[in-house]
Amino acid sequence: MGNQRMTVVGGGLIGAAIAYGAARAGTRVRVLDQGDVAFRASRGNFGLVWVQSKGGELPRYARWSRDAAKLWPALQKELLELTGVDTGLRQPGGFWLGFSDADVRARFDLLEGLNRTVGEIPFQIMDPSELRHYLPGIGPAVAGGSFCPLDGDANPLMLLHGLHAGLRHKGAEVITGVDVAEIRYDADNGLFEAVASDGQRWKSERLVLAAGLGNARLAQQVGLHAPVIPSRGQVLITERLNPFLHYPTNKLRQTCEGTVQIGSSSEDVGLNDGITTEVVERLAHRAVATFPALSRARLVRAWGALRVLTPDGFPIYQASVSCPGAYVATSHSGVTLAAAHCFVIGPWTCGLTEAPPEFDVFQAQRFSDLNASVSDAR
Amino acid sequence: MSDTMADLVIIGSGPAGLAAACEARALNLSVVLLDEQSTIGGQIYRSIESAPADRIDLLGQDYASGRSLASDFRQSGTRYLGGAVVWNVSLDGTVDYVVNGQSDKIIGKHVLLASGAMERPFPISGWTLPGVMGAGAAQILLKGSGALPTGPVVLAGCGPLLYLLAWQYLRAGATIQALVDTTTVSAYLRAARRGAGALRGWRDLSKGVKLLAALRRHGVPVFSGCTELSIEGEKRAEGLSFKHRGKPVRVSASLLLLHQGVVPNTQLSWSTGSAHRWDPDQLCWQPVTDAWGRLGKTPFYVAGDSRAIVGAQASAIQGRLAALAIGERLGIVTDIARRAAPLQRLLRRHTHIRPFLDALYRPKNENRIPHAGSVVVCRCEEVTAGQIRHYVELGCLGPNQTKAFSRCGMGPCQGRLCGLTVTELIAQARGVEPSNVGYYRIRPPIKPITLGELGAVDRRIPTEIASPNREEPE
Amino acid sequence: MPAEPLFSIPRSSELETVTITFEGKPLTVPAGLSVAAALLVGGVHEFRSSVVGQAPRAPYCMMGVCFECLVEIDGVPARQSCVVAAQDGMKVRRQIGAARLDDVSFGDEP
Numbered sequence: 001m002g003n004q005r006m007t008v009v010g011g012g013l014i015g016a017a018i019a020y021g022a023a024r025a026g027t028r029v030r031v032l033d034q035g036d037v038a039f040r041a042s043r044g045n046f047g048l049v050w051v052q053s054k055g056g057e058l059p060r061y062a063r064w065s066r067d068a069a070k071l072w073p074a075l076q077k078e079l080l081e082l083t084g085v086d087t088g089l090r091q092p093g094g095f096w097l098g099f100s101d102a103d104v105r106a107r108f109d110l111l112e113g114l115n116r117t118v119g120e121i122p123f124q125i126m127d128p129s130e131l132r133h134y135l136p137g138i139g140p141a142v143a144g145g146s147f148c149p150l151d152g153d154a155n156p157l158m159l160l161h162g163l164h165a166g167l168r169h170k171g172a173e174v175i176t177g178v179d180v181a182e183i184r185y186d187a188d189n190g191l192f193e194a195v196a197s198d199g200q201r202w203k204s205e206r207l208v209l210a211a212g213l214g215n216a217r218l219a220q221q222v223g224l225h226a227p228v229i230p231s232r233g234q235v236l237i238t239e240r241l242n243p244f245l246h247y248p249t250n251k252l253r254q255t256c257e258g259t260v261q262i263g264s265s266s267e268d269v270g271l272n273d274g275i276t277t278e279v280v281e282r283l284a285h286r287a288v289a290t291f292p293a294l295s296r297a298r299l300v301r302a303w304g305a306l307r308v309l310t311p312d313g314f315p316i317y318q319a320s321v322s323c324p325g326a327y328v329a330t331s332h333s334g335v336t337l338a339a340a341h342c343f344v345i346g347p348w349t350c351g352l353t354e355a356p357p358e359f360d361v362f363q364a365q366r367f368s369d370l371n372a373s374v375s376d377a378r
Numbered sequence: 379m380s381d382t383m384a385d386l387v388i389i390g391s392g393p394a395g396l397a398a399a400c401e402a403r404a405l406n407l408s409v410v411l412l413d414e415q416s417t418i419g420g421q422i423y424r425s426i427e428s429a430p431a432d433r434i435d436l437l438g439q440d441y442a443s444g445r446s447l448a449s450d451f452r453q454s455g456t457r458y459l460g461g462a463v464v465w466n467v468s469l470d471g472t473v474d475y476v477v478n479g480q481s482d483k484i485i486g487k488h489v490l491l492a493s494g495a496m497e498r499p500f501p502i503s504g505w506t507l508p509g510v511m512g513a514g515a516a517q518i519l520l521k522g523s524g525a526l527p528t529g530p531v532v533l534a535g536c537g538p539l540l541y542l543l544a545w546q547y548l549r550a551g552a553t554i555q556a557l558v559d560t561t562t563v564s565a566y567l568r569a570a571r572r573g574a575g576a577l578r579g580w581r582d583l584s585k586g587v588k589l590l591a592a593l594r595r596h597g598v599p600v601f602s603g604c605t606e607l608s609i610e611g612e613k614r615a616e617g618l619s620f621k622h623r624g625k626p627v628r629v630s631a632s633l634l635l636l637h638q639g640v641v642p643n644t645q646l647s648w649s650t651g652s653a654h655r656w657d658p659d660q661l662c663w664q665p666v667t668d669a670w671g672r673l674g675k676t677p678f679y680v681a682g683d684s685r686a687i688v689g690a691q692a693s694a695i696q697g698r699l700a701a702l703a704i705g706e707r708l709g710i711v712t713d714i715a716r717r718a719a720p721l722q723r724l725l726r727r728h729t730h731i732r733p734f735l736d737a738l739y740r741p742k743n744e745n746r747i748p749h750a751g752s753v754v755v756c757r758c759e760e761v762t763a764g765q766i767r768h769y770v771e772l773g774c775l776g777p778n779q780t781k782a783f784s785r786c787g788m789g790p791c792q793g794r795l796c797g798l799t800v801t802e803l804i805a806q807a808r809g810v811e812p813s814n815v816g817y818y819r820i821r822p823p824i825k826p827i828t829l830g831e832l833g834a835v836d837r838r839i840p841t842e843i844a845s846p847n848r849e850e851p852e
Numbered sequence: 853m854p855a856e857p858l859f860s861i862p863r864s865s866e867l868e869t870v871t872i873t874f875e876g877k878p879l880t881v882p883a884g885l886s887v888a889a890a891l892l893v894g895g896v897h898e899f900r901s902s903v904v905g906q907a908p909r910a911p912y913c914m915m916g917v918c919f920e921c922l923v924e925i926d927g928v929p930a931r932q933s934c935v936v937a938a939q940d941g942m943k944v945r946r947q948i949g950a951a952r953l954d955d956v957s958f959g960d961e962p
């Protein structure tokens with residue numbers, strides 16, 4: 001195993017984290033990245049490290065998120081010490097906010113069910129007067145909220161920066177400007193060959209597909225299935241403001257620099273990462289309803305980015321059977337799950353560990369299983 | 379929400395916008411003009427309608443000529459929306475703006491971007507100190523309120539606007555402590571090589587030379603060919619040190635006016651996603667347009683200084699030509715070649731001298747791309763030249779990457795005062811052309827507007843902002 | 853260090869005036885000026901302290917582009933004083949660092 005080479009296709013949050021995990025475990029890793037022309041889903045990541053309400057229909061995902069959040073401080077510390085990059089991790093707990101009593105009641109049911117089945121995901125439902133202790137200035141339109149002490153946030157771009165710096169420190173190779181067109185598998189030798197559209201090629205014994213939207217096409221070439229589609233999220237960011245919001249909320253958080261980030265939408269618009277005034281206005285309206293004082297905050301930028309979504313919104317992590325040594329990994333929660341991708345998925349894809357327990361639920365067969373329930377509401 | 383539609387929506391009320399409006403109205407097009415100021419004239423004709431006679435006289439003929447354009451505009455029947463801050467333009471011709479604290483929109487079959495120019499940043503040591511302003515800022519104070527420097531003022535840099543201001547101050551009796559000119563001797567030679575344009579240019583040049591002579595006659599110290607400019611002061615500007623003929627000089631000043639030319643205000647054109655090119659003579663980005671000013675196949679046209687620096691007269695002509703082209707697209711103008719010919723001749727006359735002026739008043743490299751790592755490049759986020767170079771060493775290829783890591787360009791000015799500097803800094807550090815490096819990706823809002831202004835439309839609080847059947851993933 | 857205003861308006865005694873306050877002190881200036889112009893003419897040198905490094909800042913461009921002229925006007929923080937017309941009775945204060953929103957109580961008119 002020590003001599004094996006690994007190619008990771010995709011240097012975004014998923015690929016960089018898995019590659020880093022593999023590199024720190026001693027594998028020779030190269031990352032093939034499109035570079036700055038990529039859609040870069042991390043641009044659309046809101047930066048939440050979020051546990052509450054994850055995996056409502058898939059308890060294993062709730063556990064996966066919970067465990068990932070617990071591993072995060074170790075990743076933050078390691079990257080800071082190794083590279084000097086601060087990912088800005090804060091885990092003070094976080095809030096979901098609801099605008100109607102019905103929504104708050106539904107929230108209670110969801111979280112209560114999760115805590116019962118999965119365990120160790122504490123939460124607290126709060127009414128407006130309790131919320132005001134933690135979130136002073138919250139508006140009268142807020143009917144209630146839920147608090148989970150495991151929640152927090154980080155800076156997605158700093159995380160990406162830190163992971164890339166970490167890769168360099170661990171001797172991994174990162175090649176940018178690469179558009180991988182094809183994967184070839186040589187069964188006799190157990191070798192994968194990644195071929196770029198400009199003809200460059202790289203061989204390795206192990207392969208991880210973490211190419212975001214590109215996974216759909218590439219997965220098929222190694223006996224895997226990754227039906228991902230783009231989902232646009234529009235995000236607003238304000239000028240720097242004096243700190244007033246000390247906990248992240250699901251739609252609104254104040255970053256370390258003082259800017260308030262407001263999100264987001266979820267739209268099926270293909271590969272369009274632009275903004276629409278309709279959504280921008282609605283996001284602004286919701287933000288002001290949440291914290292009325294924000295009506296005076298100046299919006300400095302609005303942007304759209306493409307999330308990589310599977311049909312049910314849960315990740316795909318799968319090892320290829322027909323092409324052993326190939327894996328596909330896709331998730332839209334590149335920040336929340338970063339530490340799990342590093343410390344768990346990394347070693348697994350190196351072949352150093354077994355698949356994590358009950359990982360079958362993350363396989364893509366679930367999308368073709370006609371008996372599986374199809375949930376539109378996810 | 380007033381979803382009205384017009385044949386032509388114009389953004390900006392400088393010479394290009396006003397002239398385009400007049401021309402389009404003469405063709406009986408429906409025209410709406412939006413401007414963020416509440417008086418017309420843009421920057422060059424600022425306060426033209428309210429300026430008293432003695433101030434008009436002080437400011438000179440170029441300014442005075444704006445009066446007839448302003449009055450023609452008032453009589454043109456254009457629907458004018460002052461105090462309207464445009465925050466977004468869309469490819470279908472929708473223009474979103476805020477007026478009186480409320481967001482509204484208008485749709486133009488065509489949209490003319492005429493947002494003019496702004497001063498080129500002057501990133502030298504100490505340029506962020508109180509008491510340091512652009513010469514353009516001083517002109518605005520003069521035009522808008524007749525304000526003059528109370529004490530001795532130092533003017534530094536290069537370009538016609540600097541000399542014009544010095545001349546205006548001289549006539550008004552203000553004390554000029556020194557004129558620190560960074561124009562180099564070699565620039566004169568380079569400019570002279572600019573052929574036919576140089577002939578007309580010599581007239582401007584001689585005007586400049588006469589002015590400098592007049593300043594000297596009045597006892598104003600004029601230093602030419604100055605280098606290594608650096609502003610001194612702790613909490614405020616206290617003086618300017620520089621090298622003149624190899625010798626260090628220091629002049630005291632609590633008011634320093636810097637200028638090294640103006641550059642197109644390209645925020646709106648960049649936001650359309652249209653192609654821009656780096657002009658190595660004007661050292662700035664310019665939108666790529668056809669001869670009439672159209673951006674690609676979009677409904678957008680660009681006219682005036684926001685397309686390339688051409689000056690007030692040429693800007694007005696470009697505005698008229700754009701209006702004619704739009705009139706032709708609407709089927710109203712059927713003889714555009716005939717109508718446009720005299721305007722195009724006039725335009726050529728006015729732009730012939732441009733290459734000469736660009737060469738003569740080319741801002742020095744050291745005043746555009748700071749040597750010293752401690753010089754602030756991004757004023758809003760206080761990012762220095764050294765920090766940008768560091769990120770290039772780490773592998774950042776362009777301004778969007780350095781932005782992600784340093785927040786350079788993410789402040790409220792939205793990159794207006796640092797964009798050009800950062801492009802050139804990165805190009806120099808990487809050893810490539812600025813055209814290779816690119817510019818910030820400009821996204822709405824084009825001007826920062828408050829969340830209250832954006833969300834002011836009365837509606838139910840949206841708990842989901844999603845396509846049907848898709849909840850927002852957390 | 854000179855305390856005199858950086859700019860002045862000739863024959864301003866002949867003009868109509870408005871009186872604003874800056875940091876509690878009254879300033880009488882000719883009518884028709886922007887708040888930035890009024891402050892400059894009124895002798896103010898430092899308008900704000902910068903958000904990141906708390907450095908003293910003052911207007912640079914006077915045309916709404918540079919965002920250096922930010923001051924608090926009538927309780928509203930970080931307003932661009934070069935685009936706001938000075939009006940009688942306006943209360944202007946320096947903008948110290950980033951805008952504080954939490955001091956504004958809900959219900960104040962923007």
